[in-house]
Amino acid sequence: MIPPAHLDALLEFLRFPSISTDSSHRADMHACAGWLAARLRTAGLEAVIRPTEGHPVIVAKNARREGRPTVLIYGHYDVQPVDPLNLWIHPPFEPHIENGIIFARGATDNKGQILAHVLGVAETLAEQGELPVNLTFLIEGEEEIGSTHLEAFLIEHRQELACDIAAVSDTGMLGRGIPTCTYGLRGIACAELLVHGPAQDLHSGIYGGAVANPATAVARLVHSLHDEDGHVAVPGFYDRVRPLEAWEREAWENLPYGDSDILELTGVPELFGEQGFGSLERIWARPTAEVNGIGGGYQGEGSKTVIPSTSMAKLSFRLVPDQDPADTLELVRLHLESQCPPGIRITFRAGHSGRPYLMDPNSPYGRAAATALESTFGRSPCFIREGGSIPIIRTIRDVLGADTLMLGLALPDCRAHSPNENFPLENFEAGIRLNRHLLAALAEPG
Amino acid sequence: MIPPAHLDALLEFLRFPSISTDSSHRADMHACAGWLAARLRTAGLEAVIRPTEGHPVIVAKNARREGRPTVLIYGHYDVQPVDPLNLWIHPPFEPHIENGIIFARGATDNKGQILAHVLGVAETLAEQGELPVNLTFLIEGEEEIGSTHLEAFLIEHRQELACDIAAVSDTGMLGRGIPTCTYGLRGIACAELLVHGPAQDLHSGIYGGAVANPATAVARLVHSLHDEDGHVAVPGFYDRVRPLEAWEREAWENLPYGDSDILELTGVPELFGEQGFGSLERIWARPTAEVNGIGGGYQGEGSKTVIPSTSMAKLSFRLVPDQDPADTLELVRLHLESQCPPGIRITFRAGHSGRPYLMDPNSPYGRAAATALESTFGRSPCFIREGGSIPIIRTIRDVLGADTLMLGLALPDCRAHSPNENFPLENFEAGIRLNRHLLAALAEPG
Numbered sequence: 001m002i003p004p005a006h007l008d009a010l011l012e013f014l015r016f017p018s019i020s021t022d023s024s025h026r027a028d029m030h031a032c033a034g035w036l037a038a039r040l041r042t043a044g045l046e047a048v049i050r051p052t053e054g055h056p057v058i059v060a061k062n063a064r065r066e067g068r069p070t071v072l073i074y075g076h077y078d079v080q081p082v083d084p085l086n087l088w089i090h091p092p093f094e095p096h097i098e099n100g101i102i103f104a105r106g107a108t109d110n111k112g113q114i115l116a117h118v119l120g121v122a123e124t125l126a127e128q129g130e131l132p133v134n135l136t137f138l139i140e141g142e143e144e145i146g147s148t149h150l151e152a153f154l155i156e157h158r159q160e161l162a163c164d165i166a167a168v169s170d171t172g173m174l175g176r177g178i179p180t181c182t183y184g185l186r187g188i189a190c191a192e193l194l195v196h197g198p199a200q201d202l203h204s205g206i207y208g209g210a211v212a213n214p215a216t217a218v219a220r221l222v223h224s225l226h227d228e229d230g231h232v233a234v235p236g237f238y239d240r241v242r243p244l245e246a247w248e249r250e251a252w253e254n255l256p257y258g259d260s261d262i263l264e265l266t267g268v269p270e271l272f273g274e275q276g277f278g279s280l281e282r283i284w285a286r287p288t289a290e291v292n293g294i295g296g297g298y299q300g301e302g303s304k305t306v307i308p309s310t311s312m313a314k315l316s317f318r319l320v321p322d323q324d325p326a327d328t329l330e331l332v333r334l335h336l337e338s339q340c341p342p343g344i345r346i347t348f349r350a351g352h353s354g355r356p357y358l359m360d361p362n363s364p365y366g367r368a369a370a371t372a373l374e375s376t377f378g379r380s381p382c383f384i385r386e387g388g389s390i391p392i393i394r395t396i397r398d399v400l401g402a403d404t405l406m407l408g409l410a411l412p413d414c415r416a417h418s419p420n421e422n423f424p425l426e427n428f429e430a431g432i433r434l435n436r437h438l439l440a441a442l443a444e445p446g
Numbered sequence: 447m448i449p450p451a452h453l454d455a456l457l458e459f460l461r462f463p464s465i466s467t468d469s470s471h472r473a474d475m476h477a478c479a480g481w482l483a484a485r486l487r488t489a490g491l492e493a494v495i496r497p498t499e500g501h502p503v504i505v506a507k508n509a510r511r512e513g514r515p516t517v518l519i520y521g522h523y524d525v526q527p528v529d530p531l532n533l534w535i536h537p538p539f540e541p542h543i544e545n546g547i548i549f550a551r552g553a554t555d556n557k558g559q560i561l562a563h564v565l566g567v568a569e570t571l572a573e574q575g576e577l578p579v580n581l582t583f584l585i586e587g588e589e590e591i592g593s594t595h596l597e598a599f600l601i602e603h604r605q606e607l608a609c610d611i612a613a614v615s616d617t618g619m620l621g622r623g624i625p626t627c628t629y630g631l632r633g634i635a636c637a638e639l640l641v642h643g644p645a646q647d648l649h650s651g652i653y654g655g656a657v658a659n660p661a662t663a664v665a666r667l668v669h670s671l672h673d674e675d676g677h678v679a680v681p682g683f684y685d686r687v688r689p690l691e692a693w694e695r696e697a698w699e700n701l702p703y704g705d706s707d708i709l710e711l712t713g714v715p716e717l718f719g720e721q722g723f724g725s726l727e728r729i730w731a732r733p734t735a736e737v738n739g740i741g742g743g744y745q746g747e748g749s750k751t752v753i754p755s756t757s758m759a760k761l762s763f764r765l766v767p768d769q770d771p772a773d774t775l776e777l778v779r780l781h782l783e784s785q786c787p788p789g790i791r792i793t794f795r796a797g798h799s800g801r802p803y804l805m806d807p808n809s810p811y812g813r814a815a816a817t818a819l820e821s822t823f824g825r826s827p828c829f830i831r832e833g834g835s836i837p838i839i840r841t842i843r844d845v846l847g848a849d850t851l852m853l854g855l856a857l858p859d860c861r862a863h864s865p866n867e868n869f870p871l872e873n874f875e876a877g878i879r880l881n882r883h884l885l886a887a888l889a890e891p892g
Contacts, residue, residue: 081748083746186651200533200713201865203863206834207729209720210717210729216737267644268643292743294665294741294742296740300529302468303467304738306863306864314744389751
């Protein structure tokens with residue numbers, strides 16, 4: 001059973017509409033950060049809210065003691081936007097509990113998971129007055145927009161944030177009760193393509209036939225990103241992709257997760273992806289070119305016979321070792337410019353990005369993480385990569401020199417980034433216990 | 447000079463937000479129809495508002511007398527939607543006059559033009575107590591949505607609406623002070639393409655690579671509508687297209703309107719269209735496939751890394767003699783289904799449509815129209831086709847057996863269907879005079 005005070009804390013946290021990408025929620029971001037810092041202080045840590053050029057970062061610590069490892073727990077208090085709002089059964093910032101599952105934006109990603117760590121620490125400190133490690137919480141407000149200012153923050157505060165190992169619960173479990181350790185993540189590179197044609201929307205009768213249509217052009221440009229077999233058709237895109245290792249391919253074949261799960265979770269009529277690869281390899285170890293949004297012209301009720309003046313596409317590329325985001329976006333830009341049809345001009349704007357990450361799950365801290373997961377769930381964990389991107393994990397290695405243990409509690413049907421995001425209370429409770437096992441195991445790695 | 451009462455009438459008419467495609471404006475449609483019927487009665491006609499299954503139709507008449515031709519003047523009181531609203535310099539339903547030009551949605555299309563006819567009749571009746579012809583006004587509220595219910599209305603009221611010739615001012619002039627008679631129009635066939643993929647928006651990291659993306663798919667489907675040379679790539683699309691006649695090609699070469707005008711009016715970097723045809727032929731005598739809107743996924747500020755559940759495109763096809771709208775949409779449907787990629791389902795919804803129209807400008811009534819235009823503007827008119835569609839004009843011929851004289855007053859830069867639609871007051875005044883010359887000329891066609 002979860003103590004009522006813990007559940008109240010989760011409900012309070014979830015009620016903040018802390019949408020980092022939308023500037024109209026700036027005040028909500030500050031309010032949410034303030035609430036979380038107060039919670040960390042109540043738990044018994046020293047907590048400070050540090051400004052950045054974007055949303056603030058929270059840093060909280062216990063007293064340092066010599067002779068024990070320093071652990072950095074990373075998480076984020078910002079959430080994804082909520083549209084399409086009409087598909088939510090309950091309002092996204094009014095948490096609703098049904099059959100032991102809590103529904104709200106941020107329930108899984110990442111408020112439920114990071115709060116479990118905070119409450120685990122609070123329990124240990126309340127019972128023992130001390131933690132087995134030197135602990136630092138680093139909780140940011142820009143994860144959903146690419147951790148824009150966190151790299152500079154890490155560089156500026158590298159002494160204060162120095163650590164031996166980092167841990168994060170912002171990844172997935174393969175299924176209910178299946179402990180899962182993630183040792184690799186894809187990187188990401190986002191961009192926006194703007195397509196310009198006539199100076200204003202035109203009557204499609206008066207001019208149709210004699211001028212290029214930006215909505216047709218954006219379709220052509222987006223279409224040019226792939227070939228018929230699902231390969232990305234940008235020249236040079238795959239040049240630096242590192243192939244999957246033999247042990248990984250073998251381990252993945254035996255995982256309790258595969259095509260039938262993906263079919264059920266997504267509701268697609270059939271799976272489709274790059275020819276020549278299985279689904280897990282496509283998601284975890286192959287790069288993609290996705291269109292996250294496309295738009296132009298009239299999208300309302302009925303019809304409006306215009307040639308739109310502009311159109312656009314929001315693009316993101318998931319990257320794998322050893323692809324580089326900036327190099328990839330440059331290849332894409334050159335490709336799109338080469339494909340730009342007559343009568344059209346394009347603008348290509350690079351967005352946020354992050355490099356891919358890979359660690360060795362058989363390292364001493366990796367084995368300690370496996371021990372903690374086994375103690376929490378009563379069975380040995382699965383080792384996987386993930387298709388999502390947590391760019392800061394690569395940055396933590398590059399700036400602080402520490403690997404990150406990814407001990408996620410997100411279920412495959414958690415609907416992160418989608419309407420009706422949810423988190424089972426049993427995972428919230430497991431997260432609290434996991435924190436206690438983890439800090440104990442990391443105190444004596446090996 | 448325009449009498450102040452005439453200008454007040456125009457301002458009142460333009461203030462009604464009579465957007466027929468948007469059901470939230472239904473009350474505005476009724477209010478606008480009521481206002482117009484009252485105006486027609488004030489002019490001295492008997493006017494009735496007749497309901498349809500959609501927006502009401504207004505019919506107004508003078509007393510019938512034997513031995514003179516019956517003329518039907520057709521127009522519409524509905525207007526196009528106004529978005530993107532932020533591009534309007536003044537609010538679209540708050541008419542603004544600057545340098546002798548009135549800016550408002552509907553200023554040219556069609557409120558300014560039809561009201562000029564009403565006021566011309568009012569002047570003649572006020573001065574002479576009688577018109578030289580039997581006159582019927584037929585003013586509908588669904589032109590911008592394809593005159594959905596007007597064909598049934600014409601069939602039901604064919605006796606009441608019987609006429610020898612129809613006239614309409616809803617077409618263009620080639621330039622300021624250049625009288626223009628339009629003898630051909632393109633038809634239209636509208637459709638909506640809906641693209642379905644996952645059951646809900648998906649996290650593009652967690653699933654990206656293993657499922658088809660509906661935003662990518664809509665791009666592929668839209669792209670498949672054309673080849674690289676701007677030809678429509680739907681099999682069979684051009685089978686029934688009638689070639690341009692030699693006299694038309696010759697006449698069009700000498701018109702005071704061409705590529706440089708189109709470049710200036712549209713602001714495109716360069717013209718583009720079907721290879722092998724000039725701009726006027728592309729617009730007036732060749733069919734097109736246009737994307738009026740495309741949409742899917744996240745289009746707001748910043749980024750949202752989703753694979754959208756659905757996407758859509760609003761399509762319209764401009765048709766020329768002897769293409770048929772229903773046959774054309776069936777060809778398009780078959781083509782799109784043949785192009786549907788794996789992992790995607792599509793829905794194709796036919797929208798409104800209208801057949802193309804062509805008349806002989808050298809007929810007796812055609813010559814009478816030319817006389818009226820010459821009397822109004824002091825120079826002989828140009829004879830052109832137009833790229834737009836007024837489906838009801840074909841229906842008037844099919845149901846009532848009468849041709850329609852198209853004596854438009856819309857300038858090339860009137861921005862019909864676009865932000866900042868406008869109409870010069872000199873054209874409003876010319877329209878009032880044109881009505882008087884036209885009724886006189888039609889009384890004795892030659």
